[in-house]
Amino acid sequence: MNEYKIPGGTRIGHVHLKVSDLKRSLEFYCDLLGFELMTTYGEDAAFISAGGYHHHIGLNTWMSKGGSPSPREATGLFHTAILLPTRKDLALLYMRLREAKYPLSGASDHGVSEAIYLNDPDENGVELYWDRPREEWPKKEDGSLDMYTRPLNMENLLGELK
Template sequence: MTPVHPATRIGHVHLKVSDLERAIGFYSGVLGFELTQYYSGGQAAFLSAGGYHHHIGLNTWESLGATPPPKGHTGLFHTAFLYPDRTALADALRRVVGAGIPVEGAADHGVSEAIYLSDPDLNGVELYVDKPEAEWPRDASGNLAMVNRPLDLDRLMAEAPARN
């Protein structure tokens, strides 16, 4: 089987949410993605970083007022947002903590550093930064050997840029 083209990327995530404005408050108000458009008579919205048409789609078409899926069922584990550098990840952490959103986990995976939390509909969210590929841990055969070590959130928070 021929592998997918190496430049292929996940372009966006589209989530069913129970309350559109509450979800926009989280993804835009807390994480800082820009609202680019309301869609479908206010039942959906698109958000992005850097002027792209959308990285995040939110809709209530089948989920207005719904409850989150129960634990132990299939579905989305988490979305993952890749930040360009550790300073940007630190800024994201400051936003999350400042909004009173609990950090559910944080890890140094050897290849990346990640913060885990949930959005208002209890969808898992990972905020992360990749480490340079030359630093990725490898076993004796050269295969990737990811780890799960604690991430020092206080140290990361100290790297957040000053706010105006």
Template sequence: MTASIDPRTRIGHVHLRVADLDRALGFYCGVLGFALMQRYGTQAAFVSAGGYHHHIGLNTWNSAGGTPPPPGHTGLYHVAILYPTRAALADALARLDAAGIPLTGASDHGVSEALYLDDPDRNGVELYRDRPEDEWPRDEAGGLQMVTRRLDLVALRAEAPPRGGATR
């Protein structure tokens, strides 16, 4: 048996190929609210939350003017962006609503609540928040019981802070 990976290991960032860097920045910075950390002309940019060097890299190195892969091909299913609180997730939903960006799904998984959508290049995006571990659904033996139920978007929208407010 192979030794387990160190449990402190995390995914540090994702790097996405995009067709149009300005369009991608309009979505990730303009709609979702990430900060532009560095830009390399029209070829690449790095965005983050909270001043980290980058959470998402965007590049046109092999994709400028390209089209998304057709259904049935391999590639990225989605990138998941973890929000720290339900209010922060509600703020993300309010941003999407204000920009007219439709959801492709919204699920309550018991352990988390998730919004699903596509970015302008049809890369899948999941915006989610984890519930505290003591609220995770468990079976009688204590095993994790993830579920997929419809997320109550009306209740989530009601938790959004006033536009322009902080999301702590």
């Protein structure tokens, strides 16, 4: 096998999710999380964005209208990770979720990032997170990353809003 490495500037452009109820999914992603509706394809698909990009998330009911969530133990997507620009943005979204009494499935400090976990209405996992500056990432003695999972201090996170 050759030594090809995908270029460092490569990004994941978008995720496209099968959902059971498009209106309910738009209420979650747009009304609650704050994504912007860019366009719809009839009554069965929508494309949403952060900041006017053509779409970061596609939602469709083409094969899943009225369907049930995948079993938790099934293979497939674990979660969609949504990278926010700042810690304050994470705090603002956490406050919105808290005010809406939307259930979280977790909140973690990973050393390199801080994250809040929840499920969308179809039980697709969603991670909302921000990355610490690269120079603050914890390292092991050999120079490799020392990522971990510790409880996220939610009160400290809310301190970003003061």
